[in-house]
Amino acid sequence: MAHLIGTAGHVDHGKTTLIKALTGIDADRLPEEKSRGMTIDIGFAHVELPDVGRVSIVDVPGHRKFLTNMLVGALGVDVGLLCVAADAGVMPQTREHLEILQLLPVDRLVVAMTRSDLVDAETRELARLDVEEFLTKTRFAGSPIWFVSAITGEGIDDLKAALSQALKQADPQASRGKAPWYLPIDRAFVVKGHGCVVTGTLAQGVAKAGDRAVLEPGGLEVRVRSIHVHGETVESSEFGRRTAVNLGGIHLEDVQRGMILAQPGVAFESAVVDCKLHWAVPPRHGQRIRFAVGSEEAIGKLFLSEADATLAQLRLERPIACAVGQPVIVRQYSPPTLIAGGRIVTPVAKPRKRRDQVIVVNAGDDETAVLQVIGDDPNGRPTEDVCRILGRSPQQLGPVFERLRESGALLGFAGQWIKSEAFEAGVSKFLEALGSLHEQSPTTAFVPREKAVSLAGLKWAGKPLDRMLSLLAQRELVAVQGVTIRQFGFRVQLTPRQRELLDRVLTTMDSAGVNVPPVVELAKQVPAPPQAVEEILKIGVQAGEVVALGEGIYYGARQLERIQKTVADAAAGKPFTASAMRDVLGTTRKYIIPLLEHMDSIRFTLRQGDQRVVRSSREDA
Ligand SMILES: Nc1nc2c(ncn2[C@@H]2O[C@H](COP(=O)(O)OP(=O)(O)OP(=O)(O)O)[C@@H](O)[C@H]2O)c(=O)[nH]1
Ligand SMILES: [Mg+2]
Numbered sequence: 161m162a163h164l165i166g167t168a169g170h171v172d173h174g175k176t177t178l179i180k181a182l183t184g185i186d187a188d189r190l191p192e193e194k195s196r197g198m199t200i201d202i203g204f205a206h207v208e209l210p211d212v213g214r215v216s217i218v219d220v221p222g223h224r225k226f227l228t229n230m231l232v233g234a235l236g237v238d239v240g241l242l243c244v245a246a247d248a249g250v251m252p253q254t255r256e257h258l259e260i261l262q263l264l265p266v267d268r269l270v271v272a273m274t275r276s277d278l279v280d281a282e283t284r285e286l287a288r289l290d291v292e293e294f295l296t297k298t299r300f301a302g303s304p305i306w307f308v309s310a311i312t313g314e315g316i317d318d319l320k321a322a323l324s325q326a327l328k329q330a331d332p333q334a335s336r337g338k339a340p341w342y343l344p345i346d347r348a349f350v351v352k353g354h355g356c357v358v359t360g361t362l363a364q365g366v367a368k369a370g371d372r373a374v375l376e377p378g379g380l381e382v383r384v385r386s387i388h389v390h391g392e393t394v395e396s397s398e399f400g401r402r403t404a405v406n407l408g409g410i411h412l413e414d415v416q417r418g419m420i421l422a423q424p425g426v427a428f429e430s431a432v433v434d435c436k437l438h439w440a441v442p443p444r445h446g447q448r449i450r451f452a453v454g455s456e457e458a459i460g461k462l463f464l465s466e467a468d469a470t471l472a473q474l475r476l477e478r479p480i481a482c483a484v485g486q487p488v489i490v491r492q493y494s495p496p497t498l499i500a501g502g503r504i505v506t507p508v509a510k511p512r513k514r515r516d517q518v519i520v521v522n523a524g525d526d527e528t529a530v531l532q533v534i535g536d537d538p539n540g541r542p543t544e545d546v547c548r549i550l551g552r553s554p555q556q557l558g559p560v561f562e563r564l565r566e567s568g569a570l571l572g573f574a575g576q577w578i579k580s581e582a583f584e585a586g587v588s589k590f591l592e593a594l595g596s597l598h599e600q601s602p603t604t605a606f607v608p609r610e611k612a613v614s615l616a617g618l619k620w621a622g623k624p625l626d627r628m629l630s631l632l633a634q635r636e637l638v639a640v641q642g643v644t645i646r647q648f649g650f651r652v653q654l655t656p657r658q659r660e661l662l663d664r665v666l667t668t669m670d671s672a673g674v675n676v677p678p679v680v681e682l683a684k685q686v687p688a689p690p691q692a693v694e695e696i697l698k699i700g701v702q703a704g705e706v707v708a709l710g711e712g713i714y715y716g717a718r719q720l721e722r723i724q725k726t727v728a729d730a731a732a733g734k735p736f737t738a739s740a741m742r743d744v745l746g747t748t749r750k751y752i753i754p755l756l757e758h759m760d761s762i763r764f765t766l767r768q769g770d771q772r773v774v775r776s777s778r779e780d781a
Contacts, residue, residue, distance in 0.1 A: 163400025164216050164361055165323060166237030166266075168230075168257035171198065171222035173245040174274030174310065179219050181310040182320065183207040187219035200226055202233040202346060204402050206390040209324045214390060216402035217241070218361065222253050227496065231452040232346055232417075234260055235487050236361040238400055239268045239326045240300075246273040246283065246307060249290045256498065262298055263438050263501020264487050267330035269300040270322045277309040336399050340556070341365030342422035342483050343403060344454025348415045355385075356412055358421055359404045360455065363486065365423070367403065368396040375410070376420050376481035377429035383408040418456035420481035425553025427507075431460075431479040434509040435488055437472050437502035445514060448493035449474065453504065456480050459493060466515050472500070473509055482507045484551025507551040526552075526560045531569060531579065538586030539619040540571075540578030573631075576624035583628075589616040591637060594647050602653040605702040606644035652703035661688060661696045662705065666716045674723060674747040674755075678712055709754040723755065724764055728774045735771040 167175040176199050179187050187203025188194055199221040206216050220233035234240075240261045244254055261269065273287055288305060295301050304322045308315035343360040351357050367373075371384040388404040389397045397403040405421060420427040433451075445464045450457055451474050460476035474490070484507050490500040533549045534541050543561070547554050561577060564570040571583050578586070593616035597607045609629065613620050620628060629645060632638045638645045654662060668685050669676045676682070679697070683690040697714050700706030707720050715723070723745070730736070730744045742752040756772060759765040765772045 163327070163398070164218065164237050164402075165239045165241050165327070166218045166233055167220055167241045167243060168234065168254075168261055169222055169243035170245070170248070170251035170253040170257075171224075173222060173243045173248065173251070173254070174272075175199065175222060175241075175243045176203065176219055177310045178241075178243055178272055178274055178308060179203075179205050179217055181308070181313070181316055183217065187217075198223060201229050206402070207320070209320055209327070212324045212327050215323075215327060216361070216390070216400070218402070220257075222257075224253055224256070227256070228452070228457050230257065231260065231457065231489050232455045234264060234266075235452065235454060235489065236344070236363060236400075237261070237264070237266050238330045239270065239323065240266045241323065242269055242271045242303075243274050244271060244287070244291055246276045246287045247278040248275075249287050250294045254294070258294075258298060258300070259440060259498055260489060260501065262300070263440060263489065263498070265503070268326035269295075269303040270319065270326050271295075271303055271305040272315075272319055273305060273307045275309065276307040276314060277311045336364045337366070339364040340423040340426045341367045341371075341399070342420050342426045343367065343405065344456070344481075344486075345415065345419045345421055346417050346455040348412060348417065348419075350412050351406070354406050356407045356410050356415060357388075357404055358407060358415055358419075359402065360421070362397055362399050362401050362403045363454075363483070364399045366396050366398045367405065369394075372424060373407075373421050374424050374427065375415060376422065376427040377479050378414075378419075379429070380410065380414055381424075382410050382421070418454070418480065420454060420483065422483065425556050427481050427483045428551065429479045429481055430508040431476045432509045432511055433474045433476070433482060433488075433504055434506035435472055435474060435490075435502050436470055436505050437488075437490065437500040438470070439500045440498045443472065443499055447499075449499060450491040450493055450496055451476060451480075452489040452491070453480065453482050453486055462490065462499070463512075464514060465512075470502075471505070473512060475511065504551070506549050508548045510548075526557065527564060527569075530557065530560050530564060530577075534570065534577050534579055536579060536582045538578065538582045538589070540573075540576050540582070540624075543575045543577065546577065573625075573627040574623035586616070586618055586620070587632065587637070590618060590620075591647065592616065594638070594645065598647060598650050603658070603699040603702055605646050605650065605652050605704070606639075606641050607646065609640075609643055609645045612645065652699065654699065654703065658696060658699060661686075661692065662700050662703075664688070665693060665696055665700070666705065666719075669714065669716050670719050674745045674751055676713065676715060676751075679714075707758070709758050711754060713751065713754050720758075724759065727759070727765070731772075731774050733774070735768065735773050737771055741772075 169175050176188050183205040185205035187205050188199055189203055193200050203219040206214055208214050218233040220230040271291055291305060306315045306319045306322060308319055343362050345358045345360045347359045349357055369384055369386050373382050373384055375382055385406040385408040387394050387397050389401050443462055447462045449460055449462045451460050458476045458480045460474050463473040465471045482504055484504055486504045491498055529550055530546055533546050543554055547557055565572055568580055571578050571580055594612040597612055629640050633640050636648045639648055664686050679694055680690050683693040697706050701708050705717050707715050707717055738752050738756055760767050766775050
């Protein structure tokens with residue numbers, strides 16, 4: 161069941177007087193309102209309705225000068241109470257207000273023909289026809305119409321029954337009750353002895369005394385000390401109710417109309433908002449607008465989307481507070497005529513171009529919404545992106561991601577989420593790209609990983625890429641060496657000439673023992689041009705048949721293994737110095753230092769001061 165009734169109608173058409181007749185409460189509270197007999201700001205009352213209990217009513221001003229305040233009242237209403245004076249009929253703000261209610265998630269309308277005591281039966285009939293015809297062109301066609309008088313009391317009980325009926329029929333969207341709460345603040349004041357109090361219409365969820373909350377914009381953390389509904393202290397209040405919240409730990413300067421008080425992670429401070437809108441008039445791309453949301457109105461510009469005519473981006477001149485799903489009204493900057501109404505889909509949007517693709521989430525449950533946002537892109541989306549688009553916090557969506565991961569629908573790589581099938585499709589492309597890189601340079605075993613990523617047309621990078629590659633390594637699809645990779649089964653391919661040259665070089669190095677001569681000398685012994693030898697050594701390194709120690713010293717891989725065995729045998733489990741091992745191997749300082757440093761680096765030996773030990777293989781593992 162819905163909870164909030166809101167008036168609408170032309171100036172002086174008896175809205176405030178009717179509320180008093182319904183509730184006994186004068187919604188005009190400002191001295192100026194009383195002296196001018198005109199509503200300026202929104203006012204509130206509550207009424208006991210048959211079968212429904214106590215509900216809140218928000219009263220709005222009819223004068224066009226105060227339309228901004230009317231919007232504050234209307235943005236949150238479930239059932240509209242349109243007041244049309246029987247002695248005046250449909251007037252400009254009757255039309256304007258109804259148009260606004262039509263663009264908002266107002267579910268039902270009840271019409272009160274006020275000041276009925278002033279007209280005879282014939283005028284009544286004309287007035288009714290006038291209103292009925294007016295309604296036929298709107299989505300409120302066929303709404304109940306009651307003649308009422310605040311003077312004689314005529315029709316007041318019928319009107320109450322009609323309002324009960326409308327509230328019961330209105331669809332408050334079941335999810336609104338379960339969602340976390342937020343309260344657009346329309347008043348803030350100090351109550352002596354209690355401190356700061358804010359009021360507003362609770363937009364969704366259930367707020368409880370003791371809740372932790374945040375004020376946006378600004379992110380100030382506060383505590384809900386106590387809650388008051390219709391003048392009574394209560395443990396909790398639910399969506400659609402006029403709610404007063406006593407806040408702990410803040411000053412009146414910290415809070416003002418337009419802010420949102422919300423459970424952490426629900427409201428956002430933002431100057432770029434994506435909305436799903438219904439247009440009252442055709443919009444212009446880039447047009448200057450007034451954007452009404454909650455109890456706030458900000459100036460900004462309207463940006464349309466080619467992908468979706470109902471989607472628009474509002475870029476505002478200053479940040480405001482907003483929440484996903486919040487109803488909004490867009491008006492022209494000047495004169496402030498109505499352009500559109502609808503809801504926020506992305507509270508903190510990224511500025512986008514007219515041609516950019518857009519994501520509009522219309523999924524019901526969180527799992528589906530998250531999957532929809534992540535889409536089939538093999539690059540996936542980072543957590544922040546998903547949260548921003550859905551207007552939710554990482555804390556709120558954390559369990560949703562976990563459930564999706566456990567079910568196998570999603571894969572997560574360091575905060576980057578990808579649908580499983582999309583990832584596998586990406587992996588195929590990636591391996592294909594890596595394969596063609598191997599084909600291009602068959603003598604290079606390891607290629608820079610970024611090269612394969614960009615050739616595959618992917619955007620994988622950074623930490624998520626590290627994680628993806630370790631998964632691929634685990635699956636024995638790739639081998640990783642620092643920032644380079646190769647396909648798991650790939651071996652460097654040598655031409656017969658290269659093979660023959662490499663074999664000759666290896667034999668020559670082998671016959672030199674530990675004291676492998678420098679490249680130029682080696683080339684003479686092979687014999688072959690030094691450049692060719694240099695090149696084949698590098699290819700040998702890629703093929704895993706040659707090890708480069710740096711400073712121009714190369715060994716054959718097998719040869720180096722034999723040297724290691726000699727070292728292990730000579731050490732016999734005891735520590736040894738570099739000079740002792742130099743003598744064992746019959747070499748010089750020039751060779752023994754790079755050799756031992758290499759053995760340290762592959763964890764064959766362990767350096768301890770100026771001594772080393774050969775690590776046991778268990779230690780190595
Ligand atoms: N005779 C008669 N006069 C009424 C009735 N209801 C309202 N009025 C008079 O109509 C005038 C306007 O009434 P309000 O209730 O202030 O009208 P409103 O729609 O709230 O006006 P705004 O808030 O300024 O838009 C006042 O002088 C009321 O006394 C009624 O049922 N019968
Ligand atoms: Mg009034």
